[in-house]
Amino acid sequence: xxxxxxxxxxxxxxxxxxxxxxxxxxxxxxxxxxxxxxxxxxxxxxxxxxxxxxxxxxxxxxxxxxxxxxxxxxxxxxxxxxxxxxxxxxxxxxxxxxxxxxxxxxxxxxxxxxxxxxxxxxxxxxxxxxxxxxxxxxxx
Numbered sequence: 001x002x003x004x005x006x007x008x009x010x011x012x013x014x015x016x017x018x019x020x021x022x023x024x025x026x027x028x029x030x031x032x033x034x035x036x037x038x039x040x041x042x043x044x045x046x047x048x049x050x051x052x053x054x055x056x057x058x059x060x061x062x063x064x065x066x067x068x069x070x071x072x073x074x075x076x077x078x079x080x081x082x083x084x085x086x087x088x089x090x091x092x093x094x095x096x097x098x099x100x101x102x103x104x105x106x107x108x109x110x111x112x113x114x115x116x117x118x119x120x121x122x123x124x125x126x127x128x129x130x131x132x133x134x135x136x137x138x139x140x
Contacts, residue, residue, distance in 0.1 A: 014097045028099045038089045042100030042109045075108050082109035
């Protein structure tokens with residue numbers, strides 16, 4: 001197989017998604033107590049400093065309170081930060097746990113395709129949530 005470049009293996013990522021105030025962070029923290037893991041927030045409002053009560057910010061998660069309230073951040077910028085955080089956590093030997101309720105931001109954190117702000121006809125493959133759920137249940 002000379003001449004073929006090997007593709008980097010993406011890290012294993014655990015993803016917890018659900019509606020507001022459904023206990024996502026509590027579940028993620030319980031998982032992090034059982035396995036070496038670190039949380040990455042995928043909430044479009046938790047990225048802003050100064051909203052700890054309104055957004056129930058978790059100081060232990062990455063990408064929480066990183067932008068001032070007057071910053072107009074984009075999902076593309078968030079995606080770059082999320083991918084970097086996920087990569088750093090995986091490189092440290094821990095499992096990244098992406099937790100969120102903002103669908104677009106959650107998908108951006110998990111998708112391999114990069115959001116540039118330009119339209120594209122290429123779409124990322126859908127996430128198989130049943131597979132992740134069954135894997136999680138086996139681990140617990």
